[in-house]
Amino acid sequence: QVHLVQSGAEVKKPGSSVKVSCKASGGTFSIYTLNWVRQAPGQGLEWMGRIIPFLNITNYAQKFQGRVTITADTSTGTAYMEVSSLKSEDTAVYFCGKRESWGQGTLVTVSS
Amino acid sequence: AIQMTQSPSSLSASMGDRVTITCRASQGIRNELGWYQQKPGKAPKLLIYPASNLQSGVPSRFSGSGFGTDFTLTISSLQPEDFATYYCLQDYNHPYSFGQGTKLEIK
Numbered sequence: 001q002v003h004l005v006q007s008g009a010e011v012k013k014p015g016s017s018v019k020v021s022c023k024a025s026g027g028t029f030s031i032y033t034l035n036w037v038r039q040a041p042g043q044g045l046e047w048m049g050r051i052i053p054f055l056n057i058t059n060y061a062q063k064f065q066g067r068v069t070i071t072a073d074t075s076t077g078t079a080y081m082e083v084s085s086l087k088s089e090d091t092a093v094y095f096c097g098k099r100e101s102w103g104q105g106t107l108v109t110v111s112s
Numbered sequence: 113a114i115q116m117t118q119s120p121s122s123l124s125a126s127m128g129d130r131v132t133i134t135c136r137a138s139q140g141i142r143n144e145l146g147w148y149q150q151k152p153g154k155a156p157k158l159l160i161y162p163a164s165n166l167q168s169g170v171p172s173r174f175s176g177s178g179f180g181t182d183f184t185l186t187i188s189s190l191q192p193e194d195f196a197t198y199y200c201l202q203d204y205n206h207p208y209s210f211g212q213g214t215k216l217e218i219k
Contacts, residue, residue, distance in 0.1 A: 035208065037156075044213040045148075045156060045199050050206065059206040062113065095155055099146060099203075100167065102155035 002027035004096055006103035012086050012110050019082040020106045022096030029077035030054035036070060036081045038092040039105075048094075051079060086110045114138050114202055118211025124219040125190055133185045133198055133214045140180045141204035147176055147185045148199045150213075156199065160185065190216075 007021040022034070030053040038046050049060035053072035060068055064083075072079040083090055086108075093105040115138040125131050135145065143163035148156035158167050160176035163183060173188040187194055195218050200211040 033203075037210075044197075045150070045201075045210045047201070047208045047210055050208070061207040097155065099161055100158050102157075105155055 002029070002032075002098065002101045004098075004101055004103040006094075006096060006106045009107040010109070012108065014086055014088060014110055014112055016086055017082060017084040018086060018108050019080055020094050020096075020108070022079045022081070022103050024077040024079070030072075030074040032098050034072065034079050035097055036068075037095045037097065039095070040089070040092040043092075045095075048081070053079070083108075113207050114141060114205055114209050116200055116202055116209050116211040118200055118214060120214060121212060122215045122217065124217050126219045127190055127192065129190045131187050131190060131216065133200075135178075135183045135185075135200035135211045137181045137183075137202055137204075141202045143179050144202060144204035145176075145178070145183050146201045146203065147174075148201060149194075149196045150199065151196045 003025045005023050010018050012018050033050050033052050035050045036048045048064050049070050051058045051070045051072050053074050058070050069082045088110050091110045093107050095105045096103045117136045119134055145163050146161035147159045149159055150156045159170050159174050163178050164176045175186050177184050195216050198214045
């Protein structure tokens with residue numbers, strides 16, 4: 001079973017960007033869909049987008065289209081999710097995952 | 113985009129109770145729906161996928177049913193560790209979408 005480990009917490013200024021990583025071990029990284037999901041404080045889960053690394057296919061929720069970029073490096077088994085033009089409303093815990101396995105989450109705080 | 117309507121948003125129940133949570137899709141999604149449990153500060157945990165298939169290691173008191181647009185998650189006899197928030201997620205078509213969540217609390 002794949003094990004996913006995410007990068008650490010970030011504090012960012014409004015208008016800046018953040019890039020969160022998600023490193024996989026075990027399994028075959030490139031062949032499965034990897035999702036990115038976020039959870040604002042006290043709120044529900046929100047699906048942001050996904051990547052299928054071996055096809056380099058990405059899909060995004062309309063809300064994030066143009067501001068979120070998901071990439072993957074199959075040589076290292078690592079996926080990345082970058083959010084640009086950060087706003088305070090982007091303060092959330094960001095999770096990477098496939099159905100059965102999820103990373104531990106990365107808290108991104110956007111504050112001036 | 114497919115909308116997932118989950119109900120109730122919160123539920124108060126006692127140990128040993130049987131509870132049911134529902135999700136309705138705005139269009140047919142076959143059986144491509146998962147049920148997740150989330151505890152505070154933790155990642156979601158997959159309980160059931162697709163629709164009625166219990167994941168390995170998940171207690172048999174959890175069950176799922178449904179096809180098309182209407183789905184249910186049932187917990188047959190609540191245990192202390194079941195008090196958490198539950199979400200459905202459709203991955204039939206992108207963009208994938210979660211239900212709003214059901215917070216299950218102890219009465």
